[in-house]
Amino acid sequence: MKHLLSAGDLDRDEALLVLETAEKLRELADRPIKKLPTLRGRTIVNLFFEDSTRTRISFEAAAKRLSADVINFSAKGSSVEKGESLKDTALTLEAMGADAVVVRHQSSGAPHRLAHSGWIQSCVVNAGDGSHEHPTQALLDAFTMRRHLGALDGRRVAIVGDVLHSRVARSNVLLLSTLGAEVTLVAPPTLLPVGVERWTCATSYDLDAVLPKTDVVMMLRVQRERMNAAFFPSAREYSRRYGLDAARMAALPEHALVMHPGPMNRGMEISADVADSTRSVIVEQVTNGVAIRMAVLYLLLAGAGSAVDDTVPEQRRGRA
Amino acid sequence: MTEKFVLKGVRPLGGEPTDVILRDGVIAEMGAGLSGRGAQVVDAEGFILLPGLVDLHTHLREPGREDAETVETGTLAAALGGFTAVFAMPNTDPAADTAGVVEQVYRLGQEAGRCDVQPIGAVTVGRAGRQLAELGAMADSAARVRVFSDDGDCVSDAALMRRALEYVKAFDGLIAQHAQEPRLTEGAQMNEGALSATLGLAGWPAVAEEAIIARDVLLAAHVGSRVHICHVSTAGSVEILRWAKAKGYPVTAEVTPHHLLLTEELVASYDPIYKVNPPLRSAEDVAALRDALADGTIDVVATDHAPHPVEDKECEWSAAAMGMVGLETALAVVQQSMVDTGLLDWAGVADRMSTRPARIGRLAGHGCGLDVGAPANVTVYDPAASWDVDPAQLASRSRNTPYAGRTLPGRVVATFLRGHATVLDGKPQ
Incomplete structure (x- = not known):
């Protein structure tokens, strides 16, 4: 694996390798000193053309825990805002010797373009591109589900909300079906893309019919602005038909998880009491995100094999 | 001589x-x-031996975007592609919406001398879709404009389209419509379907083209004026055209070489070299377009030669310009897609790439038979x-x-x- 551009790039074995590697790296989070020397001397650039503090700090923490040098390149206030092209930005990073570029871009396919244009030699990790994909989010979601539910074969996952514009939904459909889960997308018809019937998942317009048969319900962020483009009549109507509140949560099986990729619109797609309930693993998703991103960076830059066993934790060398 | x-x-x-x-x-x-x-x-x-090819749809970019193409370089490309006349689209800067600009383009073509340049006039002032441009002045100018188009943008206002169709009857003019319902294609990046859903690119649905064609063939029939449909790209459009022609409505249509050969799967590379408007469609659409060109439902091949500088294509998909150059490859692509497949013989190629485009554009001296004299x-x-x-x-x-x-x-x-x-x-x- 040279790049991680799409969750569809991972076959079952590769996906499991990432998840199992992350499992080992996750243990680091419970140690007092959370750092491995694995990527010392390697340079990882966080190239963010779109604001996303959450994803950026997650990648930054992951890279730093592997002792990589991290350069944060935010398009805001940079040469990009002055009209520098993606190509020139890429050539600059290449000239600085980046080993991996973690890219977030508002344009679908921009990471693909970076990886395949010949502008740079480094690994490219897609940290979310337009309404295309967000593969590390799907990996951390699967990771979180597995920690609670075990293997995902036959598990039923409902992904609810603005599927049309969601990179999280696309990556999750691809990854979860690779891992054997049965995905149902739930949304008003206006927020499902034309052609969704060809995806490896089911679709439904009726959240109440789906919930009782669901092991995981993943709520997607719905921007209020979408109602101005007539995707739905009002925030209130959306919330009534597709929002997850306590009453709906009660319809879920006992063991079911509530997830959200964040940032949440409390009161819109998810009510505050649901978000803060014991079934919600939303905060844990964030913790797991660091482990997943460590695993991805490790596997891309240090190659296959075990992440932890053949490395020496920093503290044993008496450093921090 | x-x-x-x-x-x-x-x-x-x-x-x-x-x-x-x-x-x-x-x-x-x-x-x-x-x-x-x-x-x-x-x-x-x-x-x-073919009659010199005539392109009803070329972007020469002059005046305004001489970094992309000039009349000089564009007509050289045209000659090398076998063309003896090209119709120059008016989406220049300034737009070709006055007698002055169309005469300038016409004169630049004469000076280049490599192929005849017949300017197309804009339908509306500044191609803004609000107010009719001085169509009569362009018709009466030295450029003798007969074809009018806001190409690049659709004349989407139905009342304005009706008036334009009516008005050009006075000088045997023609409205060439870029059929694209604007509200259905806001931010559109590629053909809408399973692939656009997967790639996360905003869809350009076939209905946005077909709805305008359906409206405009009805309008043309209602007011008794000629309408020409630019770059038809879908199987549904072909069906509407076939129906309209069967009714005897005064409609003609063109297809580009790239829509006869290429399909949307190329977009999966996210390489904007494949970004074009209307977008590349499905294999079923390509098959329908070929059949329609073969049976005459689609009258002509037109290149929609759309030059763009490197920096407008060497970027991420959504930031890239739409369009492909096509003058130098048009005949080759038509041979591959239509002749080598047995759908059209060379007499058919002459008809679709010379005779009919010259006739539709009322261009004298081109598209004539290969006869003595x-x-x-x-x-x-x-x-x-x-x-x-x-x-x-x-x-x-x-x-x-x-x-x-x-x-x-x-x-x-x-x-x-x-x-x-x-x-x-x-x-x-």
């Missing part, structure tokens, strides 16, 4: 070999064993050759060809404009 050529052994429209003498700007003689004393001999054994606007083509498309070798100022690295059939050997060689042995003269 003393220039004189004898084309030896050439096959008019792919028929029996003969000799053809071009002299005094006309086809002077045709027949076996012509000596053509004093004439420059063109060994055309096995080559096909006809203007010597002709193209000599070797269908047995093949070539690897190298963007660096294109005469166009821009390099945005989607065929880079592909092997295409055929080669334009020579192009003659009123008996003057603009291309000989594949090289500009």
Whole structure:
């Protein structure tokens, strides 16, 4: 694996390798000193053309825990805002010797373009591109589900909300079906893309019919602005038909998880009491995100094999 | 005029070999064993003689975007592609919406001298879709404009479209419609379907084209004026056109070479070289377009030659410009998609790429039969050759060809404009 551009790039074995590697790296989070020397001397650039503090700090923490040098390149206030092209930005990073570029871009396919244009030699990790994909989010979601539910074969996952514009939904459909889960997308018809019937998942317009048969319900962020483009009549109507509140949560099986990729619109797609309930693993998703991103960076830059066993934790060398 | 050529052994429209003498700007003689004393001999054994190609849809970019193309470079590309006349679209800067601008473009074409440049006038002022441009003034100008289009944008206001169709009847004009319902295509990036859903690119649904075509054929019939549909791209559009033509409605239509050959799967590379408007469609659409061109439902092939500088394509998909260059590859792509597949013979190619476009655009002196006395606007083509498309070798100022690295059939050997060689042995003269 040279790049991680799409969750569809991972076959079952590769996906499991990432998840199992992350499992080992996750243990680091419970140690007092959370750092491995694995990527010392390697340079990882966080190239963010779109604001996303959450994803950026997650990648930054992951890279730093592997002792990589991290350069944060935010398009805001940079040469990009002055009209520098993606190509020139890429050539600059290449000239600085980046080993991996973690890219977030508002344009679908921009990471693909970076990886395949010949502008740079480094690994490219897609940290979310337009309404295309967000593969590390799907990996951390699967990771979180597995920690609670075990293997995902036959598990039923409902992904609810603005599927049309969601990179999280696309990556999750691809990854979860690779891992054997049965995905149902739930949304008003206006927020499902034309052609969704060809995806490896089911679709439904009726959240109440789906919930009782669901092991995981993943709520997607719905921007209020979408109602101005007539995707739905009002925030209130959306919330009534597709929002997850306590009453709906009660319809879920006992063991079911509530997830959200964040940032949440409390009161819109998810009510505050649901978000803060014991079934919600939303905060844990964030913790797991660091482990997943460590695993991805490790596997891309240090190659296959075990992440932890053949490395020496920093503290044993008496450093921090 | 003393220039004189004898084309030896050439096959008019792919028929029996003969000799053809071009002299005094006309086809002077045709027949076996012509000596053509004093004439420059063109060994055309096995080559096909076609009437000079006419492109109803070219973007020459001048004035305003001379970094992408000029009349000089665009007409050179046209001649190398076998064209003797091109219709220049008015989406320049300033837009060709006045007699002054169309006359400027017309004069630049005359000065370049490589192929006739017939300006198309904008339908509305600044192509803004609000107020009719001075269509009559453009018609009466030295450029004698007969075709009007806001190409690049749709004349989406139904009342304005109706008035435009009515108004141009006074001078036998034609509205060439870029059929794209704007509200259905806001931010559209590629054909809407399963692939756009997967790639996360905003969809350009077929219905956005078909709804405008349906409306406009009805409007044209209602007011009794001619409408021409630019770059038809969907199977549904073909069905509407077939229905309208069966009713006898005054509609004509064009298809681009790229919509006859390429499909949306290429977009999965996210390489904007494949970004074009209307977008590349499905294999079913391509098949329907080929059939429609073969049976005449679609009247003509038009290139929609759309040059863009490198930086407008060497970027992320959504930031890239839409369009492909096409003048130098058009005949090759038509051969590959229509002739080599058995859908069209060379007489059919002459009809769709010369006779009909000249007639639709009311362009005199082009698209004539290959008969003695006809203007010597002709193209000599070797269908047995093949070539690897190298963007660096294109005469166009821009390099945005989607065929880079592909092997295409055929080669334009020579192009003659009123008996003057603009291309000989594949090289500009």
